Structures are given as structure tokens and as C-alpha cells.
Amino acid sequence: MAVEKPGEQPEFEYRLSLAEISRCCGVTAERILIMVSEGILTPSGTTQREWRFASSDLARARSALRLEQDLGINPAGAALAIDLIDEMQQLRHRVHLLEALFLNDRHA
């Protein structure tokens, strides 16, 4: 199978406008505004026209929309779930690090 060459340079930590993040999520801008007001998304910039969403916001928005659709929760519930999931992931990472570093009995 032929290997495709990248058409453009990959863009790291890209930023998205309100229109772009709406399109990427396949929802209207109104749904995005609700997620901003619930604190799920925190764009930089003062006016809506200047808003720029970080790449991590896109992941949070997609996750929130999936949770809303699949679990029948509202945006406030999704906001809570996402914060708790983030915290749980950080704790899992800490536990993993501590186990790997301090409960390591390979050399015992």
C-alpha cells in the first residue's frame, strides 16, 4: 500500500474560532455557547469574534456532547462529569507513577 505524504505540516496545539469548533463538533454555535457558559470550554479573547479555543477544548467539547447524548445528562452534568474524569485521570497517573517508582520490587 502506498504511503501518503503529508500535504501540510502538522499543526501543534492549534486554536479554533467559534465557527471552527462548532463545525468540528457538528453542532450549532449555540451548543458551544452553552458549553462556554457551563465552564466546559474556556476560550481566550474577550469578544465572541476574538474567541480562540485551545485544542484541549475540542476534546472536552466532543466528550461533553457524547456524554450528553449517550448518558442522557444535561450540559451542567456533563461539565461535572468531565471535571471528575480529568481529576480521576490525573489521580490514576499519580498512582501509576508512585507504584512504578516506590512499589517496584523488580530489584528486590
Add this chain to the structure above:
Amino acid sequence: MDYKDYYAAMGVARDATQDDIKRAYRKLARKYHPDVSKERDAERRFKELGEAYEVLKDPEKRAAYDQLGKDWRAGQEFRPPPGWDAGFEFSGGGYTDADHGGFSDFFETLFGRGGHFRAGGPFRASYGAARGEDHHSRIEVGLEDAFRGATLGLQLRIPEYDAQGRLSSKLRNLQVKIPRGVTSGKRIRLAGQGGVGISGGSPGDLFLEVHIKPHTLYQVDGKDVLLPLPITPWEAALGGKVKVPTLAGQVDLAISPGARSGQKLRLKGRGLPVPGENPGDQYAVLQIVTPPADSAAKKGLYEKMARELPFNPRAHLGG
């Protein structure tokens, strides 16, 4: 084609009420939702659950499914009896609002293929040009590649709908340039590398999330690199110089006298070189390892220490 036991998939009895089924779905959906669960096969379980619920929540589909009888076992070779669905009318072409991309052949044989495109996708009305779908995936990057930068081959399985709306998947090989100093959770956009546009519409984008692969020696914490470093009791007590591997090669590390197990020694700037920031650090985490007393001579040394080193690590326990 394998028979699917939708009741077993949802953990409910065949005579469960619609309320029971909804409750079971909500409970399992919370457990296996891929955004929530870390279980290895969460995504597969969640899809199976969605398929089962799609059938059991709908009285028409459920009745049709029930008519197949209860003697089938999950995984059993299945052919629908002729005329099995006579008298049933599936509203909406069999599909409602769920994402049907991953439903099984079993489901499709029984309930047919409905809408041409997945609900919630970026497809607009079926006429005129439409932008291609965005694709989201993750890319696994080795720690050494993250340290030095690399061009990685990425294999993606891309779902595609043909003109009749049938779903198939195509394997796609792509080269992705990873800059040095990339860390876990960093996100990449490859413009125009997503799904092809419809009727001349522009292609979608490909979004990738970076995951640093587990390493045999190091643990990675953001841009910092941690290395469990075994040392001897005499190195800990007397101090000394030991050779330590780093991503850039071996370096000497000075251990001060009286080192403790679990102590973190910093090798400044030896972590991942994140662009525009101070580079990460490497930490050597000391683990004091005692040699086994597996010969008379070694036992003798330990006994000599026991006699000549007054030491009670349990004094604070009253021991």
C-alpha cells in the same frame, strides 16, 4: 453470522420491563462509556450495549427479536428464518438516533440499513457540496522519538460510506512529523487529511492526540522523566558516583552520603525539550537494594554489622 443475545448483553431477563431495560442501559452506559471507562474493551462493550439497547428499547424491534425464540446462544451461527419479520413494520428504516457505524451484521440483517450517514455527523442536506468528515485518532510515540523528534508511520482505519450508504473501512498509511519535545496529551491537526469532501466539497481534517508509549526504564510525567535507580546500602551510606542513563546518553550522578530510599535526585534539563519552555528534568528515584545473604561469608558480614552497628529503625514504634 453470529447470533447476538441482546438480553445477556444488557444483563436483563427476557421478561424485563421497558423501565428495567432503560435502567440497565443507563447503568452500563455509565460504566462502559469510553469517555469514562478505562477498561480495555470499553469501546467494544459500549457499542454492543448500544446495539442491544437500540433493539430492546423499541417495542417493535424487541417483539421481532423475541420472535426468533429464546433457544439461541450468543455466538451461535445464525440465519434468520424465512419471513421472520412478516407483520413487523420498522419505523424510520430501522434506525433511530444512535450511531450505527459499528452495529453488527446480525443487527443489519434483522433490521436493515437505514439512513445513509451517521446522525450528528457534519453532513448537511444531501444536495450540493459538503465538507468531508473530520477524523479523530491517537498516535503512540516512543519516548526516544518524543525526545529527538521523528517522522512516524501511522495506520488509520477510516470508515467510508459508498454511494449506496454502505459502510466499509479502508486502511490508510500516513506519515506524521513529530517535533522534538512532544508530550502526552498534545494535539495535532493535519488540515485536509480527514474524510474526502462530497460533490467537490473540501476534505475534512485529521486530529491526533499524542500518547507517549510506556518505556521499559523511564516513567514520564509531563515533560519530566523519572528513573527508578537501584543503589547499594554502602553507596547510600557513604555516597558515591554512579552512572545513570538519560535520554541523551549516560551521565555521572553524585549521591551524597546518607541517601535515603525514595529520594529524588534531579538531573536538570535532562527531560523532554518542550519548545518555548524550559526543558523538563530527569529525576533519579533512589531504591536501596540489599544483597542477599546467600553464602556463609555474606552472612558473616551481615552478622558483623548486626553486632557492630547499633541501629534501631523501629525506635519510634516502641520496638
